Amino acid sequence: MSTIRRQSASVIGAVLALVLTSCAESESGTPTTSLPTTDSVATSSSGSSDDIPIDEPLDTTHLLEQPCTALAENDLTDLNLTAGELNEDTVSQVSNACKWAREDDSRSHADLMIMTENANGLEDIRDLNQDSEVLEEVQIGGYPALYASPTGRRDMGRCDLWIGVDDSTVAYVYVALHEVPDASDPCGFSDKVGEAIIANLSS
Template identity: 25%
Template sequence: MTKIRTLAGITLLSIALLGVAACSDGGATGTTPSSGSASSTSPAAQGERAPQVADPLDPAGLVDHPCESLSAEQLSDLGIEGEGKETRVTAGGLKGCDWKFGANLEWKIQVSYVVPDSRNGLQNEYDQHAAGLFEGGYFVPTSTGGYPGVFSNVADTRSQGRCDLGVGINDEMLLTVAVTGQAEKDNCRAASNVAERIISTIKAGGH
């Protein structure tokens, strides 16, 4: 069960979550998939090529156990108390993990590993962008922990405190991280901080 934090704790939590993220260019990604995997676009809608993933990662068991994506030490480093709750992201069985925290549980981190139907990882985000999916939202290329990604969503909720990030960790898969919190905070930077730590977890073999 998530513990209630004091106001002083919230200040420390904000500092931890919003600490400088490596290579973040700012902005938000990751549309929530509507089926067993993320929706894909037709070849006719393809435009700009996504950056290549130079050092592909295999998240292995974390796909089925996404709440193990952040170690106890990493959670503490981010100012998060309590365990994550495994969720079902899609009817097709895609799993995710949610962490809720803060004095009024106003902060939320959502993590999942998404393989688009076309199995083209980050390129699917670029193809959706070319098809106009993000016209009413945002699409901002970035880099996290040395891996290419995009902040994106079909609606721009950044000013309301939510930012979505998708990181290409191999040629087929996206690591998606969404952070919801205080509207005046840079929750895109917070999402990058979370993703960077998860990448470290994957590189350490999921531990």
């Protein structure tokens, strides 16, 4: 990629990441025009992710148009989620989004969008959030990941999880929980969603 194209992609990625995180603040679920710590899973870790190499890049091409296939039927049962709803109208020109509502509270949900706009993947997300209130390095299924958002909203049942699946692609999982037990630990729930997605992509 030329320097001009790389800089252009980085600018687009910066705008996208900021819009994604900003839109995730809303209460309305997966937006119609844009998308939005726990050790309960053995392969999750609160350790640093910035030095984790991605030795086995994951192919997420099919999730650009069909993100709801990221979770299998058994995952939905385990996570107490309903069938996913596709949203084709996002800030990304190449990626659709998926929203899975909770069985026990339709206002609670987990969203997924595959981000390809950032040329340097998770590194760009990390750089964009250096001044954010939340920037925490984690690992999901052996892959580098971040909790990152301008403001801390875990006490509101919100969590923004970004997983690096290759050197230029990030899986963005946004969780908004209300009247459900997991609301007290939304990032713990986002970990479980992320783990299931990584496990399916790795199989």
